[in-house]
Amino acid sequence: MAEQRAADGAVAVADEAGAAARAAAEAERQAPQERRPTVVADDVHIYYRVYGGARSRGSAANALRRMVTRKGGPSVRVVRAVKGVTFTAYRGEAIGLIGTNGSGKSTLLRAVAGLLPVEKGAIYTDGQPSLLGVNAALMNDLTGERNIALGGLAMGMTPEQVKARTQAIIDFSGINDNDDFASLPMRTYSSGMAARLRFSIAAAKSHDVLLIDEALATGDARFQKRSEERIRELRKEAGTVFLVSHNNKSIRDTCDRVIWLEQGLLRLDGPTDEVLKEYEAYTKAKKK
Numbered sequence: 001m002a003e004q005r006a007a008d009g010a011v012a013v014a015d016e017a018g019a020a021a022r023a024a025a026e027a028e029r030q031a032p033q034e035r036r037p038t039v040v041a042d043d044v045h046i047y048y049r050v051y052g053g054a055r056s057r058g059s060a061a062n063a064l065r066r067m068v069t070r071k072g073g074p075s076v077r078v079v080r081a082v083k084g085v086t087f088t089a090y091r092g093e094a095i096g097l098i099g100t101n102g103s104g105k106s107t108l109l110r111a112v113a114g115l116l117p118v119e120k121g122a123i124y125t126d127g128q129p130s131l132l133g134v135n136a137a138l139m140n141d142l143t144g145e146r147n148i149a150l151g152g153l154a155m156g157m158t159p160e161q162v163k164a165r166t167q168a169i170i171d172f173s174g175i176n177d178n179d180d181f182a183s184l185p186m187r188t189y190s191s192g193m194a195a196r197l198r199f200s201i202a203a204a205k206s207h208d209v210l211l212i213d214e215a216l217a218t219g220d221a222r223f224q225k226r227s228e229e230r231i232r233e234l235r236k237e238a239g240t241v242f243l244v245s246h247n248n249k250s251i252r253d254t255c256d257r258v259i260w261l262e263q264g265l266l267r268l269d270g271p272t273d274e275v276l277k278e279y280e281a282y283t284k285a286k287k288k
Ligand SMILES: Nc1ncnc2c1ncn2[C@@H]1O[C@H](COP(=O)(O)OP(=O)(O)OP(=O)(O)O)[C@@H](O)[C@H]1O
Pocket: 048, 049, 050, 079, 080, 081, 099, 100, 101, 102, 103, 104, 105, 106, 107, 108
C-alpha cells in the first residue's frame, strides 16, 4: 500500500513536472515568437573613405609638390554616412527606412547585410540577411532563366527547388507578359523588367531578414501591388523585412514601423503613421 502511495506520489510529481515543462515550452514558443530580436544595431557608425578626395589637395600642382617634397601621403576624405544609430528589429516586423537623399538609408542596409564594415559599434543578426537592391548582381549576358537558376542557388535553394519554382518566379515577375523574355539575355530587358525579376527571385524564398532597397519603386502599379502582397506573406513566414523607399504610400501599405534617418542620425523610430506624419511635415517645410 505504502509502495502504491509512493508510486502514486511519484506519478503526481511527474505529472506536475510534465505540466510545468509543457507550460514553459508553450510560454517559450509564444513569447519569443512575439518579441524575438532579429537585428540589433548598437551605436553603429559607418564611414566611407574617399582616396584623393581631400579638399585643397586635389590639384596637379599639389600632387607634384608632394612628390618633390616627399611630404604627405595620398589624401583621404572621410564621409561619415551613419553616425551612432541604435535600434532592435523583431521577428515578424516590416520596418520602413526613410529619410531625404543621402541620409544613410542604403548604407545602413548594406551594413546590416554584412556588405559594409562598421567603424564603431556593432550589428548583430539572427539568421542570414539577404539584400535585395535594384543593383543586386545578376548577369546581363545570361538569360532570365539562367539568372533565376543562379540567384536561386546563391540563396541556398537546391537545383530541384530551383527547377520547381522557376515558372512561378517568371510568372510573378511578369517578364513574359508580352513575349518569351525569360529565354533572352537580361541586357534586352527594360530597367523595370530587370528590377522585377530581381525582386521575384529574392521573394521566391522566405528569408530570416529580407532587406529591400527601393525595389517597389521600379515596377508598374500592378507589380507593386503583387510585391506588397508578397512582402506581407514573407512577414507571416516569420522573417523581418526592411524596406528603403521614398514612396510613402508603399511604406504605409507595407510597414508597421518606420525608422527615419537624417544626415546619418536616427531622427525617429516608431509606428508608421506617427513617423510618416512628422517626416511629411519636415519635407514640406524643407520645400518652402
Ligand atoms: N561609395 C561611397 N563613397 C563615399 N561616400 C558615399 C558612398 N556611398 C554613399 N556615400 C555618402 O554617404 C552618405 C549616405 O549615402 P546613402 O546612399 O546611404 O544615402 P541614402 O539615404 O540611401 O540616399 P538616397 O535616398 O539618395 O538613395 C551620402 O552623403 C553619400 O554621399
